Every structure is written in structure tokens, then in C-alpha cells.
Amino acid sequence: MKDRARGAGDEAAASEFHEFFERHYDELARLAHLLSGEPDAADDLAADALLAVWHRWDRVRGADHPAAYARGILANLVRGRIRSAVRERRRMALFGARHTERVEAPDITVVVDVREALRRLPFRKRTCVVLRHAFDLSEQDTARALGISVGTVKSQTSKGMAQLERLLGDRAVAELAGGEK
Template identity: 75%
Template sequence: MGTVADESCGAEFHEFFERHYAELARLAYLLTGDTDGADDLAADALVAVWHHWDRVRAADHPAAYVRGVVANMARSRIRSAVRERRRIALFWSQSSERTDGPDIPVVIDVREALRRLPFRKRACVVLRHAFDLSERDTALALGISVGTVKSQTSKATAELQRLLGTSTTTELVGGRPRWTI
């Protein structure tokens, strides 16, 4: 039988979960580009947070802390996927004939452009523009300085302009609307 404090803590976490799960799943999707894995990633992050809920709820910005957990887990999953792709590519390149043909996409959409950005740039631009976080909140979520957020967001925006064109990028980040990707 649980104590009143345990029940209160559980209810508080449940409320936090209900309030932030969809946002965390969306963040995971924008960082990884994997629809199915995004829900799992958000759930895994919340399970990890539950194990340390006393510390997390005492933090100045619990939601920012959990966004950082999602970002770190996404980074780990991306790195694992890249390593796996390299192993598969190495295996197949040794066992089959290679054909080099141009791989030119007809249309580059926003999600594809985001996937092309390095993780930190992608995380900064997604948190700043898709989630409309301040530079300070983005820095808190990613565990980096505000100056790094500014430079990475600027570089990411320039890269998106190169990939998508100036008018599309201005439409997405110029007026700082919340993206609904």
C-alpha cells in the first residue's frame, strides 16, 4: 500500500505526462524523422524521468529538463542507426556489385531538409521555431550556452535557405510562426 506522498507524487507525474507527452513525441519526431519511434522515444524519456521524478520536479524547468532527455535519447538513437547503416553498407558493398547513379530528389520538403542538418543545428532550429522556445529555454533543454544556440540556429537557418530556398525558409522562420510539421 502506498503512502499519501507516493500517491501525490504519482498524480503529479501523471499530470506532467498528460500535459507534455504529445509535445515530447512531436519533438522526438522532428529530431529523428521517425514517426513510429517518436512515440517510443517520448515514452522512454518519461519512464527515465519517472525514476528520478523527485529531482526532476524540483528543477527550475522540469519540461526543459525532459526536452533535454528526449534530445539526448534522440541523439543516441540516431548515432546507433548511423552505425548500423554503416555496418550494412560495408557488408553489402563487399558482397554485391555497386551501381553509382545520381540520387537527386525532385522535391525537398522541410522534413527532409531538417534530416540533413547535423543534430545540434536541427535541435536548435526545431526548439526555437517549431516549439517557439526562447534562446534561453533552448539552451537549457540542450545543455548548451545561449551563444551556441544563437550560432547554431543562424547556421541551421542558412543551411535551410540553401536547401529550401529563401522564400520557403523566410515563411517558416522569418516571422517565427510555430511550425506544424
């Protein structure tokens, strides 16, 4: 009898999670793309975040804001991916420094767009700006998703937008922020 009750509970949990997955997967993939700057990795990162949510679903489903929990997991996964990439680039630079060829005048086309400017922001500023302006989250929801204070969200968003303004110009930033400037 116990097994039957447990099976029914598992089915209900699986059904709830499936609904959660369907409702939030696209949002998490978009967030992963904006935070990482890697469109090819966005789906994998979103899936990994949702897998972590599934493993904790008994706790997450009872939370006040399960989507914020998922965004926080995703942000941590992206942060780890960025750190790994930086470590790998450093290793490659050390190895490659011994075998590099110098190019006197490289032909580099400079294209400034929002994604490139976002990549130049430190991770926390970028995350705050993206969650606040691209995902239209409140300061409270952003703080909850990142596990930081509302004051930190305010300061990091403000500093991030100021840095974007220096990189892109104030008109572009006003458009990014939805005409707030």
C-alpha cells in the first residue's frame, strides 16, 4: 500500500516538474545565452539548471519562488563555465606564448553591440543588468535569484548600466533600459 501512495506522489511531483520545465525552459535558455554570450551552450546550461532543480524538486516545489531558485542555479552554472573558460585561456596563453607568431597590423573589424558590451561587464553586474532589464525582474526578484541583497542589486545594476553607457553611449543604453534614460 505504501508503494502505491509513494508512486502516486512521485507521479504528481513529476507532473508538477514537467509543467515547471515547460513554463521556464525558454526563459532559462535565454538567460543563459545573455549571461554566457554563448548561444550554443545556452540550451545545455538551461537543461543542467533544470536537472539540478529536479534533484531538489521536493524542496523547490514548496518554495515561494521556484523560478528564482532555478535562475540562481543557472547563474552559478554560468559563473562556473566562465571561470573554467578563463582558466583554460590562461593555460593556452602560457602554452601558446612559446609558439606564437607576431602580426604587425592585424585586420580587426570593431563591432560594438550589446552582447559584446555585456560580455565586458563583470559577472555580477552583467547578471543584475540582464535580469533587471532583459527579463524585467524587480529588484527583489533579482536579489532572490542571485542570493544577494536588494541594495547590492541596485548598486550593481547602476554601475553596470553606467559601464554600458561608457561602452555603448547613452542613447543605446536608454534603448536597452526601455527608454528610462
